[in-house]
Amino acid sequence: MSRVYNFSAGPAMLPEEVLKEAAAEMLDYQGSGQSVMEMSHRSKVYDAIIKEAEKDLRELMNIPDNYKVLFLQGGASLFFAQVPMNLMKNKKAGYILTGQWAKKAYQEAKIYGEAVELASSADKTFSYIPDCSDLPITDDMDYVYICENNTIYGTKYKTLPDTKGKILVSDISSCFLSEPIDVTKYGVVYGGVQKNVGPAGCVIAIIREDLITDDVLPGTPTMMKWKTQADNDSLYNTPPCYTIYICGKVFKWLKKMGGLEAMKKHNEEKAKILYDFLDQSKLFKGTVEPASRSLMNVPFVTGNEELDAKFVKEATAAGFVNLKGHRTVGGMRASIYNAMPIEGVKKLVEFMDKFEKENS
Numbered sequence: 001m002s003r004v005y006n007f008s009a010g011p012a013m014l015p016e017e018v019l020k021e022a023a024a025e026m027l028d029y030q031g032s033g034q035s036v037m038e039m040s041h042r043s044k045v046y047d048a049i050i051k052e053a054e055k056d057l058r059e060l061m062n063i064p065d066n067y068k069v070l071f072l073q074g075g076a077s078l079f080f081a082q083v084p085m086n087l088m089k090n091k092k093a094g095y096i097l098t099g100q101w102a103k104k105a106y107q108e109a110k111i112y113g114e115a116v117e118l119a120s121s122a123d124k125t126f127s128y129i130p131d132c133s134d135l136p137i138t139d140d141m142d143y144v145y146i147c148e149n150n151t152i153y154g155t156k157y158k159t160l161p162d163t164k165g166k167i168l169v170s171d172i173s174s175c176f177l178s179e180p181i182d183v184t185k186y187g188v189v190y191g192g193v194q195k196n197v198g199p200a201g202c203v204i205a206i207i208r209e210d211l212i213t214d215d216v217l218p219g220t221p222t223m224m225k226w227k228t229q230a231d232n233d234s235l236y237n238t239p240p241c242y243t244i245y246i247c248g249k250v251f252k253w254l255k256k257m258g259g260l261e262a263m264k265k266h267n268e269e270k271a272k273i274l275y276d277f278l279d280q281s282k283l284f285k286g287t288v289e290p291a292s293r294s295l296m297n298v299p300f301v302t303g304n305e306e307l308d309a310k311f312v313k314e315a316t317a318a319g320f321v322n323l324k325g326h327r328t329v330g331g332m333r334a335s336i337y338n339a340m341p342i343e344g345v346k347k348l349v350e351f352m353d354k355f356e357k358e359n360s
């Protein structure tokens with residue numbers, strides 16, 4: 001068996017320990033004589049799995065009691081519609097456009113009401129986070145929406161926007177559990193788990209209780225009404241059982257690693273190695289303004305498309321895979337999520353250094 005260093009933006013690397021444990025339990029989960037894939041989501045044994053996952057997540061993120069944790073399907077992309085359906089009482093909301101995922105959420109919201117662009121970094125190809133200290137937020141807006149870590153462009157909010165008292169809704173898909181956050185600052189914080197938490201198939205949404213009501217837009221499907229999911233502890237219908245089980249194992253792994261403070265340190269250390277290299281390189285350049293750099297997704301270019309392609313090809317052959325940038329932006333992108341060990345980043349930088357010497 002030989003495992004590669006996988007820099008995929010998602011689905012992405014998982015901790016090897018978690019995969020090994022899952023393999024060991026594949027045919028017989030803790031004496032049940034079944035795989036978790038085969039068991040009823042209404043069984044006692046599965047109930048313990050989902051409850052324990054929620055308990056561990058609450059502990060890791062320090063989630064207050066007045067927030068519900070929902071395990072949902074449809075990906076972050078379906079959640080883009082759930083936000084206006086559940087929150088647009090006045091049919092008006094503010095969106096900060098920092099990249100493709102924020103834009104998609106904004107476009108989806110326009111189906112249901114008035115989505116207002118509050119700020120944007122489109123003028124410089126989304127290479128920075130705009131100043132959000134005094135946004136044109138009006139009283140009639142139901143919420144302010146952000147994408148906190150921009151997976152494609154590699155930017156991250158270092159301070160949250162001043163929402164002038166409005167509910168903050170944040171997509172944290174690609175920075176989920178990468179560092180501690182203060183949940184009380186948000187009305188809704190959610191993410192698809194396939195970037196930094198688990199396998200594809202589940203969105204975890206953490207929602208302040210008072211925002212979960214029957215007062216939703218007419219025509220909202222039962223499944224997309226947060227109240228349905230909350231009233232049924234995410235078991236209204238069959239949840240993505242196996243994905244939740246693996247997420248639960250990742251939560252245990254994170255606890256063992258020292259929790260989110262420790263993860264933050266680990267992630268900062270990894271990102272510094274890569275950014276320090278990019279800052280001194282004469283061949284490779286980071287594309288993001290230093291003050292807005294993500295700890296998770298690091299895009300870079302050589303400035304020459306042919307050389308980019310050569311780099312990606314040679315890196316792949318050397319065991320550093322999925323380094324090609326997003327199809328809409330080109331260049332390279334190294335996603336260095338929680339599960340990427342520090343050696344993976346060190347070895348990538350050694351490889352980049354060697355490539356630079358051979359190609360200059």
Ligand SMILES: *Cc1c(COP(=O)(O)O)cnc(C)c1O
Pocket residue numbers: 010074075076077078101147149150151171172173174192195
């Ligand atoms: C990947 C991603 C999405 C889309 O996720 P799906 O689960 O594929 O719908 C949305 N937002 C962010 C920040 C992402 O990284």
